[in-house]
Amino acid sequence: MSSSEHSSYRVDSETGRLRRVILHRPGGELRRLTPRNNGALLFDGVPWVERAQAEHDRFARTLLDHGVEVLYIGALLTECLYLPEAREEVVASVAADRNLGETLGRELRAYLSDLDPERLAAVLIEGLTKDEFGTVPIYGSQASPRGGSLRHRLMRGTDFVIDPLPNMMFTRDSAVWIGDAVAVTSLAMPARRRETTLTGVIYRHHQRFTDIPKIYDPSLEHLEGGDVLALAPGVLAVGVGERTTPAGVERLARRVFERGTIRTVLAVPIAQRRATMHLDTVCTMVDADRMVMYAPAERRLEAYTITPGDSGGLDIGGPRLFIDAAAEAIGVERLEIIHTGERDVVTAEREQWDDGNNTLALAPGMAVAYERNTVTNARLERAGIKTMTIPGSELGSGRGGPRCMSCPITRD
Known part of the structure; x- marks a missing residue:
């Protein structure tokens, strides 16, 4: 520009x-x-x-x-999320929420990092529930429950991992x-x-x-x-x-x-x-x-x-x-x-x-x-x-x- x-x-x-x-x-x-x-x-x-x-x-x-x-806002944010530095900044910020705890924060960061820019922008604005967060991939092929986080275990399926805006x-x-x-x-x-x-x-x-x-x-x-x-x-x-x-x-x-x-x-x-x-x-x-x-x-x-x-x-x-x-x-x-x-x-x-x-x-x-x-x-x-x-x-x-x-x- x-x-x-x-x-x-x-x-x-x-x-x-x-x-x-x-x-x-x-x-x-x-x-x-x-x-x-x-x-x-x-x-x-x-x-x-x-x-x-x-x-x-x-x-x-x-x-x-x-x-x-x-x-x-949605279009501007999506365009930014094609940039690695912007993507890393926002993912790190959301995953660092102290209410998540260390384990759930780390798993959330990995989950968000795998999303394409359009889906990531939507999740950041619309939020994410425990049920939507689902299971954690292992070595890219298997899946297991996110059982290492007490915070995750105590959440109901409709509780928000990421709150909507x-x-x-x-x-x-x-x-x-x-x-x-x-x-x-x-x-x-x-x-x-x-x-x-x-x-x-x-x-x-x-x-x-x-x-x-x-x-x-x-x-x-x-x-x-x-x-x-x-x-x-x-x-x-x-x-x-x-x-x-x-x-x-x-x-x-x-x-x-x-x-x-x-x-x-x-x-x-x-x-x-x-x-x-x-x-x-x-x-x-x-x-x-x-x-x-x-x-x-x-x-x-x-x-x-x-x-x-x-x-x-x-x-x-x-x-x-x-x-x-x-x-x-x-x-x-x-x-x-x-x-x-x-x-x-x-x-x-x-x-x-x-x-x-x-x-x-x-x-x-x-x-x-x-x-x-x-x-x-x-x-x-x-x-x-x-x-x-x-x-x-x-x-x-x-x-x-x-x-x-x-x-x-x-x-x-």
């Missing part, structure tokens, strides 16, 4: 025209969800997989119809682009941490991204992409709550200040609960100076303003009202706020829960939203925001909307 193509990867705002994005079409990993495990795997229900895929296809088609190039479709969280660099994040929930292993392999080994600067990695303090909003060129807002820690915000701030791509970071504490797991479940930008926001948050959200200090330190001011701090950092007199739902508490709460705030801007004044949030969408349209709606009755069971399901890598 030419240097000019590499240089085309850049994201400086939430609303510049979207040119290129990474998605993950949900697949076999959703078929692993049951009433017994869906909570541990961070889903609020057991989705109808075929309907979820159809909904996701509609989302991708909406993007394609508006001139957005769509790349898929049903949240993989929320590609926003495991990586976020800041200017011309990518931050491979540090996911807080154990059920999601292998997502960054796979995302990291893609950004380190795929020919599209090998020369791209990397400014964060999963070994660092917890930081998730759903909490990072590029309010304007040079300005980030980062939620601090269930998924992103204050230490993660500090680390990110130092790194973007060192690169000179960001001048102001707003740290925004949010309630640490399921309904508001990320900042983008509370508010998203739909234009350069317009934001859709959960109505009760407008007068509650505060922000600490972080700017570069002396000798590599940080200057921290505030707190003050988030919408005021954001307007000042962006350089506008005020932000126009479009509320989720109407001002009555019930409608606002229902549509916030159904990701009414979680819009994906395709261009200034143009956004994708879930069709079910009829009141919020009507308010967006009345405000002059062209709103493309997509179905999300099944996709939404993982508590994520169009912004969560997309990782922009190129915006004007």
Whole structure:
């Protein structure tokens, strides 16, 4: 890939025209969800997989119809796994899970090493049960039970040797682009941490991204992409709550200040609960100076303003009202706020829960939203925001909307 193509990867705002994005079409990993495990795997229900895929296809088609190039995690990962060094890295990482124990880890490593790239990519995302793991080959011809591992002996047939990644479709969280660099994040929930292993392999080994600067990695303090909003060129807002820690915000701030791509970071504490797991479940930008926001948050959200200090330190001011701090950092007199739902508490709460705030801007004044949030969408349209709606009755069971399901890598 030419240097000019590499240089085309850049994201400086939430609303510049979207040119290129990474998605993950949900697949076999959703078929692993049951009433017994869906909570541990961070889903609020057991989705109808075929309907979820159809909904996701509609989302991708909406993007394609508006001139957005769509790349898929599964294809990018498979291409990487043809490279011996990428393959070895990911296999070693998965087999090193301390919960497996030494013997089962060694046998799993041998099993994965024998898979072709397509099958290996599928297993890494969809997971692997004890029954599927089966028996261990001996000298390439015989087979015997995997009896040398106590961990294996105590597992039921449907227990996972490799857990599935049903949240993989929320590609926003495991990586976020800041200017011309990518931050491979540090996911807080154990059920999601292998997502960054796979995302990291893609950004380190795929020919599209090998020369791209990397400014964060999963070994660092917890930081998730759903909490990072590029309010304007040079300005980030980062939620601090269930998924992103204050230490993660500090680390990110130092790194973007060192690169000179960001001048102001707003740290925004949010309630640490399921309904508001990320900042983008509370508010998203739909234009350069317009934001859709959960109505009760407008007068509650505060922000600490972080700017570069002396000798590599940080200057921290505030707190003050988030919408005021954001307007000042962006350089506008005020932000126009479009509320989720109407001002009555019930409608606002229902549509916030159904990701009414979680819009994906395709261009200034143009956004994708879930069709079910009829009141919020009507308010967006009345405000002059062209709103493309997509179905999300099944996709939404993982508590994520169009912004969560997309990782922009190129915006004007």
